[in-house]
Amino acid sequence: MARGTQECLRYTLAMTNREFKLAARPVGMPKESDFSLVEAAMPVVGDGQALVKTAYLSVDPYMRGRITGIRTYADPVNIGDVMEAGTVGEVVESKFPGLAQGDFVHSNWGWQEYAALPGNALRKLDPKLAPVSTALGVLGMPGMTAYFGLLDICKPQAGETVLVSGAAGAVGSLVGQIAKIQGCRAVGIAGTDDKIAWLVNELGFDAAFNYKTTSDYAGKLKELCPKGVDCYFDNVGGSVTDAVFGQMNTFGRVSICGQISQYNLEKPEPGPRLLGYMLVKQLKVEGFIVSRFTNRWMEGIGAMAKWLAEGKIKYREEVVEGFENTVRAFIGMLKGDNTGKMLVKV
Numbered sequence: 021m022a023r024g025t026q027e028c029l030r031y032t033l034a035m036t037n038r039e040f041k042l043a044a045r046p047v048g049m050p051k052e053s054d055f056s057l058v059e060a061a062m063p064v065v066g067d068g069q070a071l072v073k074t075a076y077l078s079v080d081p082y083m084r085g086r087i088t089g090i091r092t093y094a095d096p097v098n099i100g101d102v103m104e105a106g107t108v109g110e111v112v113e114s115k116f117p118g119l120a121q122g123d124f125v126h127s128n129w130g131w132q133e134y135a136a137l138p139g140n141a142l143r144k145l146d147p148k149l150a151p152v153s154t155a156l157g158v159l160g161m162p163g164m165t166a167y168f169g170l171l172d173i174c175k176p177q178a179g180e181t182v183l184v185s186g187a188a189g190a191v192g193s194l195v196g197q198i199a200k201i202q203g204c205r206a207v208g209i210a211g212t213d214d215k216i217a218w219l220v221n222e223l224g225f226d227a228a229f230n231y232k233t234t235s236d237y238a239g240k241l242k243e244l245c246p247k248g249v250d251c252y253f254d255n256v257g258g259s260v261t262d263a264v265f266g267q268m269n270t271f272g273r274v275s276i277c278g279q280i281s282q283y284n285l286e287k288p289e290p291g292p293r294l295l296g297y298m299l300v301k302q303l304k305v306e307g308f309i310v311s312r313f314t315n316r317w318m319e320g321i322g323a324m325a326k327w328l329a330e331g332k333i334k335y336r337e338e339v340v341e342g343f344e345n346t347v348r349a350f351i352g353m354l355k356g357d358n359t360g361k362m363l364v365k366v
């Protein structure tokens with residue numbers, strides 16, 4: 021059967037859409053019952069729109085914040101809403117002049133199998149540049165978080181030591197590699213021995229340690245960062261980060277990217293007072309949300325794509341198969357099941 025006929029059959033067979041909606045606000049670690057998988061009417065394509073079939077969808081730590089019901093830097097997802105998420109899909113019908121059936125596009129239509137969206141809200145992908153799934157990882161939001169969060173906020177200089185927590189995840193694994201490209205010593209912190217081996221043996225980190233099997237963080241940091249830490253890219257917060265502040269060098273820079281160790285706590289953890297380190301070491305500590313760099317997105321994508329093509333950046337994807345396994349993938353990512361970017365292949 022010709023490919024076009026096969027595609028036609030596949031698209032006409034799906035009569036309904038499937039969506040994951042928020043069913044309850046999680047307490048502590050999210051549970052599968054906090055979400056409901058529902059059938060919905062197939063979206064209808066209006067003028068200027070395209071109907072897309074989801075190929076990959078993203079599960080990310082920021083989603084934990086969106087389902088708490090509290091407005092952070094963005095509005096929360098309400099009970100009964102489709103979960104918000106970055107997505108990549110294939111155009112199955114187009115009433116938008118710039119897109120045709122078979123094109124792959126990226127946007128944020130959430131945890132659902134189909135969506136009809138204005139064509140100008142969809143970014144067309146070039147499958148020859150890289151696999152389309154990378155639009156959710158190394159050539160997408162996590163990649164831009166690593167790129168701008170390290171280069172613009174920490175401004176690492178050759179010869180300096182860059183330390184990154186959450187080092188084996190989507191963002192952290194890229195931060196260490198970008199630090200190496202800048203001529204820095206890259207040191208990582210992650211949660212399994214396999215992740216540590218991947219960072220050092222495959223990605224070229226100079227050193228890394230497992231925070232779950234290390235009791236004396238300060239001692240380990242002194243051993244692996246003998247000249248102290250000039251740049252710290254913080255993905256996790258909590259006791260790991262508390263220990264890092266004592267190892268920062270004078271005029272060190274700290275990029276506060278994420279605090280995942282705190283996202284599922286039922287009660288806030290009392291922390292030590294770190295401002296004294298900031299004073300005596302004259303540190304620059306800056307939080308950032310990657311959307312502040314939206315107007316420079318193509319600069320970051322271009323740089324990452326070039327490093328990827330040159331073999332200077334490697335990436336890994338942890339792909340969970342099947343739309344119905346989306347919530348399992350999300351919870352798994354929060355628990356550390358992923359090495360590199362956690363994705364769902366629909």
Ligand SMILES: NC(=O)c1ccc[n+]([C@@H]2O[C@H](COP(=O)([O-])OP(=O)(O)OC[C@H]3O[C@@H](n4cnc5c(N)ncnc54)[C@H](OP(=O)(O)O)[C@@H]3O)[C@@H](O)[C@H]2O)c1
Nearest residue numbers: 081189190191210211255256277278279280281309310356
């Ligand atoms: N500021 C921004 O604009 C922005 C944008 C994107 C992401 N972020 C933040 O960046 C961080 C990384 O995001 P990502 O997408 O790259 O996720 P990721 O690192 O691919 O996945 C999350 C990882 O967090 C680790 N983790 C879970 N609980 C932890 C704990 N209690 N202590 C330490 N580590 C823990 C797990 O790895 P282990 O096995 O190592 O524990 C897990 O694999 C998150 O904090 C996220 O919120 C911020």
